[in-house]
Amino acid sequence: MKNKLIKTGAVLLYIIFVTLSFIFGYNPGKQIGRNFASFTMEMIKLLPFVFILIGLFDVWVKKEFIEKHLGKNSNPLSYLWAILLAGPIAGGLIAAFPVAYSLFQKGAKMSVIFTFISAAAVCRIPMTLFEASFLGIKFTLVRLLVSLPLVIISSILVGNFLEKKDYKIMKG
Amino acid sequence: MYFLYSITALALLISFNINKNKTIKAIKMAYKKLAKISPAFLGLIILISIVLYLVPEELISESLGNNNNFFSILLASFIGSITLLPGPIAYPLGAVLLKEGVTYMVLSAFTTTLMMVGILTFPIEKAYFGTKVTIARNALSFLIAIIAAIIIGLFFGEIL
Numbered sequence: 001m002k003n004k005l006i007k008t009g010a011v012l013l014y015i016i017f018v019t020l021s022f023i024f025g026y027n028p029g030k031q032i033g034r035n036f037a038s039f040t041m042e043m044i045k046l047l048p049f050v051f052i053l054i055g056l057f058d059v060w061v062k063k064e065f066i067e068k069h070l071g072k073n074s075n076p077l078s079y080l081w082a083i084l085l086a087g088p089i090a091g092g093l094i095a096a097f098p099v100a101y102s103l104f105q106k107g108a109k110m111s112v113i114f115t116f117i118s119a120a121a122v123c124r125i126p127m128t129l130f131e132a133s134f135l136g137i138k139f140t141l142v143r144l145l146v147s148l149p150l151v152i153i154s155s156i157l158v159g160n161f162l163e164k165k166d167y168k169i170m171k172g
Numbered sequence: 173m174y175f176l177y178s179i180t181a182l183a184l185l186i187s188f189n190i191n192k193n194k195t196i197k198a199i200k201m202a203y204k205k206l207a208k209i210s211p212a213f214l215g216l217i218i219l220i221s222i223v224l225y226l227v228p229e230e231l232i233s234e235s236l237g238n239n240n241n242f243f244s245i246l247l248a249s250f251i252g253s254i255t256l257l258p259g260p261i262a263y264p265l266g267a268v269l270l271k272e273g274v275t276y277m278v279l280s281a282f283t284t285t286l287m288m289v290g291i292l293t294f295p296i297e298k299a300y301f302g303t304k305v306t307i308a309r310n311a312l313s314f315l316i317a318i319i320a321a322i323i324i325g326l327f328f329g330e331i332l
Binding site for chain 1: 173175176177179180183184187194195197198199200201202203205206209211213214215216217218220221222224225258259260263264266267270276279280283284287288290293296297300301302304305308309312313315316317319320323324327328
């Protein structure tokens with residue numbers, strides 16, 4: 001409760017600060033306000049579509065299917081599925097979190113979830129193409145070949161550790 | 173983004189043709205989930221708007237361009253962790269830095285942490301997975317970025 005109050009207060013302060021900046025022409029505050037507007041637009045262009053896809057996923061994909069392929073008793077191929085699933089994710093981590101959470105609710109195991117999130121960060125197809133064209137294909141290849149195995153290994157270690165400790169991530 | 177829009181439209185169309193009620197249910201669920209997480213997104217946008225002002229592109233280029241030692245890798249990882257640049261901005265910036273003499277390993281540290289480590293996305297990640305998982309994932313990702321950077325450095329002959 002107290003936490004919520006502080007958060008609301010901070011948001012109010014922010015709104016007052018930006019508004020006053022525009023009224024009195026305080027440049028840093030105006031710049032922050034413009035940043036806010038442009039990022040809000042980015043989110044509006046991204047989030048509704050991501051969440052509609054998540055909604056469709058929730059409705060159509062059966063829990064048993066996810067459990068079988070990404071759950072506790074799935075085979076090591078599950079990490080490959082996680083990476084392939086992350087490939088076309090638009091919007092990076094921001095979009096990956098809610099998708100990962102849906103996967104988790106459908107019974108995917110923690111290590112697969114971790115792999116999915118990290119893969120959405122390091123090897124999304126649109127970003128990887130972008131990177132390769134600007135920084136060179138050699139750079140991109142080495143980076144992927146090094147980071148992907150590290151991602152899978154660390155995901156397995158952390159995921160299994162948390163599952164052994166029966167860590168609950170249920171919240172949102 | 174157009175890819176996302178087309179996929180969403182196509183998926184909705186197919187779903188609607190198969191089962192109208194289920195599709196409406198999906199949209200309702202989408203709305204509910206989005207509404208539930210939106211305070212966390214508001215927090216994210218506020219943080220980003222401030223950090224983008226405090227850490228402009230020029231500052232990033234300046235800090236990465238200095239000297240190419242391990243300190244630069246750490247600094248690059250740190251900057252990558254606290255900023256959130258979209259790819260269409262980050263990679264062209266990387267290409268410019270490369271021309272200015274910044275090493276591949278520093279760039280790798282920067283881009284990898286930029287994508288994997290999210291101090292700014294902390295409110296969102298926490299809302300879904302809790303504080304412990306969020307800290308663990310980010311710390312590990314930071315480590316992975318450093319290791320990847322060092323191996324890139326070895327591969328491109330920038331160290332040893």
